Amino acid sequence: MRSVWLLLLLLATWPTAAQTPFDMSEERPAAPPSQPPAPGAQTVLPGTTPSSAAGNRGTAEPGIQQAAIQPAKRHFIPFSELVLSGEYAQRSWSVFLTPEQADAASELHLGYQNAVVVAPEASRMTVSINGTKVVDEPIAASDDAADIVATVPPKVLHAGLNDIVISAVQRHRTDCTIQSTYELWTQIDLARSFFSFEGAEAGHWKRVEDLRAVGVDENGATTFNLIVPSMAQAVSTAPTVRLGEALALMANMPNQSFEVSETGSPASGPGVANVVLGPAADIAKLVARLPEGAEAGPVATMVDDPKLGPSTLVVSGPNWQAVDTAIDDLAKQVDRPVGSLRTSLGTRSWRTPDVPMLLGASTLKFSDLGVNTQEFSGRRIRTDLAVGVPSDFYAGAYGQATILLDAAYSAEVLPGSHIDVYVNDNIAATVPITTAGGEILRHLPIKVTMRHFRPGENTIAIEAVLLTEADAICAPGATAQGAQRFAVFDTSELVMPDFARIARIPDLAAISGTGAPYSRTDYALPLIMDRAQPETVSAGVTLMARMSVAAGRLIGVDSSTAAAAVSDRNAVFISPLSQVPPAVLAQVGVSGNSSSTWGLVVASIKPNTETTFDEWRQKLRGSGWRGQISSLEDWMGRTFNISMDSFRIFPGRPAEYTPQGSASLLVAQETSPTVGGTWTVITAPTASALREGVRTLTQQRSWRQMGGHLTTVDSGDDKVATLPVTRFSFVETQPFSLSNYRLIVANWLSANALSYAAVLTVLSIVLGLATAGLLASLGRRK
Template sequence: MIDRVWLAGLLMSVAMVPAMAQPAPFDMTPESDLVEPAPTPSVPLPVETIPEPAPAGHSRFLLPTPSVRLAGEESRHAIVFYLTEAEAQSQARLQLSYLNAVVVAPEYSSLNFSINQTSVSRTPIAAASAPGAVSVDIPAGLLRAGANIIEIHASQRHRTDCTIQSTYELWTDLAAEGLQLTFQDPDAGRITQLADVSAVGVGADGQTRLRLFAPGLNDPQTMSAALRLVQQVAIALRVADPRIEVVDALSSAAEPGVLDVVIGTAASLPEELAEMRGAAGSGPLATMAVLDGGMPTLVLSGPDWSNIARTGAEVLAAAPASRPRVDLGYGAPLLEGGAQVELSSVGAGTVEFNGRRFTTRFQFELPPDFYAYRYGNAELVLDAAYSSDVQPGSEIDIYTNGQIASATPLLQTDGGLLRNTIIRVPMTNLRPGRNEVDIAVNLNTRSDASCVAGWTGQAPTRFVFSGSSELRLPDYARAAALPDLRLLTGAAWPYALEQDVPIVVGQDRESEIAALTLAARIATASGLVTPLSVVAETQLPPDRNGFVVKPASALAPDILSRAGLTDGRFGSTGRDSTVLDQFASGSVANPLPGPVAWFLDRVGLQLGDLRIVPERDQAISIATSVALSQARQPEGGLWTVLTAPDGGRLVSGVNQLIETRHWREINGRVSTIAPTDQTITATSAANPVLNVTSFSPANLRLVAANWFSANILMFTALIAAACVLLMTATSLMLKQLGRRQ
């Protein structure tokens, strides 16, 4: 009975399975993509007002070079930037991007910023794999109209290494496009008055460009005025190396670091400035105009060229050369003979240091007739101290213009106080114009020998440098040995001292741009305006100082020969030196025997120091290079020639020359640079002419000391002649004394 009931239940379960597995009933509703659904009644929605986006702000780039590298354990860099009154009052933000070496320890390294001596940001250096960003609001009232100074200080420590050598691996790079001030007011950067012309600033590449609109530059009168006015404008901008462009139309939109300059009579003003023709027709006009595109435009006009020439003085009166230059944040004072300067006043302040290699740098200027590079010593009066952890082998190194000048060991092993410690620095590497001095202190310590983890940043203070240290210069000779391009690039000497300087400029656009660029760069370096007047090549008087700016292919062979140059053409200098010198090795065999050569090397002399009759200057080839040459003519004039194989190379080459790193390398009688070169090739004059600027007995004695130091055989001959005269005089005197028997 039970089996039948169980079997009946099992059969009923099997019968119900198909019914349970049956699909869902067929859907009769239409497909959504075939039949549109019934419309939904529209219900009015509340309208939401979306505010318009705030207008874009105004940005100002700050770095006057394409990039800056902060190298070593302690590195500082200061720059000057100019602001309008509106920018100073506007809310501003500092923005920066940087990249650092992978060995920099972020927990012990920092990047610090201060504006007008007030700290605004301190951030760890931690951007080894990708650029790091810093953004900080500037406190209200910190910025000011006119000149402002921003200082960037990198304090860097190595991750693992405690040696002096490892400090050379530390660096942080800043790019010009990554350092800027952003202002909330988009119109804050409008330049409406001459006093704010320096606020043009620099562009994203660190450069300042002058777009010159001057119709009729091929006219000598127009070009002469443009050459003088562009110097005055360049000085007022307070930048180092402005680029010049000659344009046929004004800019349509504003660009950072770009200034339009209009030079011309009232009748030649462009249509955009037609409303100014009346004012320009009644007298000299120097004013800033802001056109529809926002581009700042400097207008220098008048009824005639005599009135236009007076407008440059108005620009300099409003923006004088006494204001700091943007690339000289710490300044560079002019040091006359017997002067001294405290290092804190030139950027080398007091520092407590716990690293391995302490470095600091300062700059100063010397007059163009500085003539003491063969004798004498400057004095660095050092105030410093070091701990007992410092061991023998530590030393203080002094570098002048990149060359080692002095090395002073630290001899005490129980710590020391260096108060009023005098370190004598030979003036061999000093030069007229701007000079750089680097102080490097290498510290060997007992604690660094173990170099435990974290010690690179946790070490206690081991060296203190005081900003009360001083540099003292002795009374030095005042004379100039010409030709020497350093006098031109540093002080526009002797051209800026004259009433009128003739210049030959090629009739092509490239020569005009090159001449304007060179004139502006000389002016920004010296702060002086050279009174240039354009003359024809045949009218350049050889008995006067003058300039020539032309491609070599357009220069007369006589001009090229007088400049001491050759472009490789047959007959350009009376001989084809390229063919004759094609197998030369480039070095002259030493004719002296080994012991004599060894002795000269030991006493620091060269074969040229032993010549009585100087060599003749050889022509320098400019087959692919731009050349800046200076030569004294037999008639008495000093000619400076800027040339290149063709016009295109002339413009690109002069833009290479005016870069600060190249400009400071220019010296001697000829300086050249090829398109692929990274440094200047300079050739000194074999027989310079000495020009004494002061004939006082004291100065003549100093001049003689320097001249005889460079002409050893002449000094030896003078001593021998003096000995012979003394012996002869003594013999004659003794013959007159005593009894004759």
């Protein structure tokens, strides 16, 4: 009987034992009872993939739930790359959320990897959302990438823009030198960094305004798929461009591009939006069901379409006139009048706060520019701020801004330390620390040359390099010591003097900065391109959308104007090189023979002539009398900002430019033949190269490098090269003012040393003759 009971007991326990196989993995603590996560709870998972973790949470137990709702994923880093380098680094921007996303339970996933020399016991990374610290973890992922998963506390997120601040404090494991601080870095993995929102509603857009939440994909890019069934019709081009500009201004992301097609294969996922544009009769074959009212009047609404996917924007109407009205309704939300005063640049999607626009003499506190009081215990601290200047800024040759710095350094900081100021990554000023024993600096004036300022956003970085005896000894553990050495206070001020304002043509930097001169055009801008090629239309919409973001307003276009009819007006030409009229190429200084050779040579096989020439110049620098002259020119340029062009009274027209094999896109600008407008040509060897080249150019990192009278882009390595302006024309943008003219003349004479010397000589001769004449009429004659 006892054997029977034993047998029954074994049979009863056999299924449970079968469900628990032998496990040779590392021991883990027993799982606690299921309970809601505490607000702000963080989990660090080295070497794991957040997407798989998120998927596991949505998996239901067999037999209980047949289909699980996957959390909505929202990538939140709007850059193509994010590296926090040095002993202290911080980036801040804003993310737009829909009401459904803000109300949903959410988690923050952050993937990263750091340099092996970063000491985890003394290095930390923090992430704050709307002022609430959500992540505060040691930086400890030198071997493998790690993931931080943090629960976002309730009520922290809200509908609309949410401010995100990510910062890193890093210390070296063993080295105390200034040079070692350049070895410290933490790279954020864009694909593994995202918000996850619980619930099906968080992944859908219900309102047109929700398109602001399109965000970015795992590469930091934003893509709009514009499906225009009647794209071949000439009447569709201008509305397509206008809708692209309105969507770009609405999303206001730094790396936006547009794909235009007649049918398309809509993609889905984070950072992608599908848009259908056209009259109701044309789009009826694309959508499963027309939006209500599309056949009667203008309509712009979000639909969940089984063919095109959920959250598809449909802009339609009974005819193209009604479609234009629907687009205008969208544009009203983001457009502004041509002559309205622009006080700031909309940069919150990639930099907070919005960058203020300085239109003349101004004084701004650091606190108004997003710089808070900071105390620092390391060797090299860098903090930055940003200001904007208008497109007609003309003070690069003589102007100086002033930083009134409020700071303090401790007694251990030695003389020989210094404070450097950079403008757009170019050194602009250096102030040595000469007093030992520590000091409080109150409104220390630092003169900053404005030679590196350019239209649009300008970044000013203040870096303190601190030397101490403790760092010279570098005892064990010295890198982690926490005594404060330096402080910069938010009461510091940036003082911008009054500066000359007059536009110059050509000047591609004005386009990249504020969309000028086309942002000031009060008529529909002629946009001349091949409407039959989807690649060319995609490039045109992407370019005009980027220009609109820079301008802060929509730029109306006219796509029906012929090239021969725009000799006295502003115009943009965008087509493959073979389709650009030779007269237009000649006007902007591009060789007409380029179409037969450009693009035929593979860049990876053909050496880069310019690069090779520069290498040989460096090798032979200083040898022979020509080398000595070259060295003298470089020294004059670095020290006094004087080049050989400064000694030309009447600079000649530059030689025609022939694109090299490595360049995949060319942008050239010049005045129109009748000097009444500005012509800009964007071209490439083929239509596909044009689309890819424009996509590369309009990325934030490349766009801000565009300048001079000609810019080339190599899409292979994202290299941007510019040719400086040697001859330009002035265009008045301000009412008559003797004060403004005086500043214009002062800057022009400072930039043209030979002309200044000639004028000074002539005035001296006139003064001498006048003095001689005056003295001859005085006194007693014999």
